[in-house]
Amino acid sequence: MYEAKSNPICLIPVNFTLFSHLNKSAADNILFLFTNARSTQYAPGDTGPALVSLLKQIKERPPHVDILYNKQTIYCFDNEAFRFAVASAPPNNMIFDDLLTRDYEVSWMGSVRECDRLMERIISLKPHQVMETLSLNNAKQSILLLTQPLADIAKNISDNVKACEQHKKKVSEFKGNITEFEKELYVPWKDIESDPLNEPKTVCNEGNCIVKETINGTVKIHYKTDCHSPCYLTHSDGNVMGNVGLLDCIAFNKYESIGEGEWRVPTNLVPDQNVTLNAEGKAFLYYLERTKSDNCFKCGHSFQSHLHIKYETRIVNKKIRDEKKYKSINTAKEAAAAKQAQIVELEARIKELTDENTTISICMAKFACFLSNNALTPFNDAFEGYVKDAGKLSGGDSKVTIDKLQQMLDRYKYEKDAILAAMKKGKKNESAVSVEDIDKLIKQLCSLKVNGPAISQLLDTQIKSKAKSHTFNEKVINTVSAATSKLSGFRVY
Ligand SMILES: [Zn+2]
Ligand SMILES: [Zn+2]
Ligand SMILES: [Zn+2]
Incomplete structure (x- = not known):
């Protein structure tokens, strides 16, 4: 499907700008592979500037990781020569004119050269x-x-x-x-007891989005704005307020569907979705145009005031007393x-x-x-x-x-x-x-x-719920969208 477009394509993981799954030593081993590069003379073409600006953002933001983007890390291929080989070999036996054949030959040679160069580079890298x-x-x-x-x-x-x-x-x-x-x-003891929520949600911790109640001398927060509930974020970093993982929540994204929906096996989904599958394991999906925002579309406050919660806590006043001792x-x-x-x-x-x-x-x-x-x-x-x-x-x-x-x-x-x-x-x-x-x-x-037992219990339950959530997301940057605007231009499938 991508081959039909005329620009080189480089697939970038959706969390590329965040790098939450890599450590710094991995940055030196990142390579950029472009396919469909015949039309741009085996160069990244218009996709290049979009990538450069992405890398610039990463470098400018702490911890300022410099990802090499030059001849050493860029590899451009073309698959058309392979299609040509398949088409002209038995049982297809298609005949092409000399001009095209030569064209494909050149394309094949170019891609082979790039492959060799790529292998050499990979061998030279220190394994991560x-x-x-x-x-x-x-x-x-x-x-x-x-x-x-x-x-x-x-x-x-x-x-x-x-x-x-x-x-x-x-x-x-x-x-x-x-x-x-x-x-x-x-001995007085104020104990924290937590009530798990039926479904996790994203809430706001700012200004008029909360109410404070005083119960038995202890103030308790009630998050009254449910900015997204239930929230299906699976890779948000727990209950950490203001974590960048929250930016994937629907509260910070607007999606506009492009074209007709179709039944497909769900792959490359946008985050924070609850997808229902039919008997064939397919879901009704649309291609989407995504608009990101740092401020909540629901309450207007910054993501930094938001948090994803799975439970709510309450304080219980207790007395620790040794009856025998004071009998x-x-x-x-x-x-x-x-x-x-x-x-x-x-x-x-x-x-x-x-x-x-x-x-x-x-x-x-x-x-x-x-x-x-x-x-x-x-x-x-x-x-x-x-x-x-x-x-x-x-x-x-x-x-x-x-x-x-x-x-x-x-x-x-x-x-x-x-x-x-x-x-x-x-x-x-x-x-x-x-x-x-x-x-x-x-x-x-x-x-x-x-407090040790409470801490280890917390860790246990949270690790268990985390273990369930593993997702894989990808976003495609192509020149059509990259040209429109900075963030909303990235099309996410
Ligand atoms: Zn708010
Ligand atoms: Zn959400
Ligand atoms: Zn909000």
Whole structure:
């Protein structure tokens, strides 16, 4: 079908500009193969400038990857000589005139030369470690899955530290009788419970798109604008707010069908579609013209305020209390001892929680450095944004929580800057965070005494749901569309 068009064709994966599935070392091994190049004298023709502008975008955006585009990486072929060979050989035995035959001969020779050149180039390339990319992707996925939950947990820890401090004050200043005093002998615990949604959706976290409710002194966000629900994004990076993966959501795309639809086996689908197959495994499909936008077509806010959610969380106030320990307080002396013991317990809890938040800050800082060093895509530093957002939401005497979150962010930034500075100084290899380090850090997070079980559970469920989603998308850039406009011109099938 493509052969019918007169321009050279180069198939580019749909995520080419994002490179979310490759690491930097793969960039040197990218080659551009053009077919159908006879009409342009075995050169990329008008497709070239479209590609050059795409590569320029990648280079200009952090992490500034320079993808070689020159004679060494460009290969132009033509398939018509092959068609000629098939047509003129038995059983087809078609006869062509001399002029055409010579033309095809030249075309054949040209394509053979290009093939030889291509093979030579491939042999000369240093093999890219596919396993490296795979394990790198796994590490990246885990980090992205953990980012928002960890910010939520960090906020929750700060809330809990605050509750413990308030309760410690209450216990130490307590003046009532023994029966009333016994009721105060507990450690407060605000637990995050999550309710899975029936179907995932893309929501907005900005301004009039949310309402804040205060329940038992804790502020909860309700996302009232469903920008796309149910959302069928399968490769969006989890619940990470503002992740570029969201740009594939229908909330940021308009599709216009071109021509008549037809029943086809679905391949090269545009993202975020729910396709129903008939008995033959075919679906009714259209060719589409895609218009992308950074702002939501539904609510108008930027993709950076949006997130894809699979569950909603709520805070449950609990009391941790050892009934046996406080069963028999009869005298004032026993009460004084119990008071002291309770204060010690609360202090231990406060320290434990504060230490866990420090561990989370350090891990997140290392995660951020790992992502910015390894991915070809710029990493959206979502953690900081989430923590700040969580701080804004604190109700009541929120200053305490905000201060605690700020301390945590300071620590996070300090660690991150330290690693990045060391990397800049050229000590890249010793200071860089490796895939193995990421594994260790995740294990460390999962083994945290208070919040570890919640973190490992989160990771488990999210990894399971992720495993189901593997899609393959391709987009075709051809000169017809590339000439019209920058983004809307890319036709996606
Ligand atoms: Zn909005
Ligand atoms: Zn969507
Ligand atoms: Zn929206």
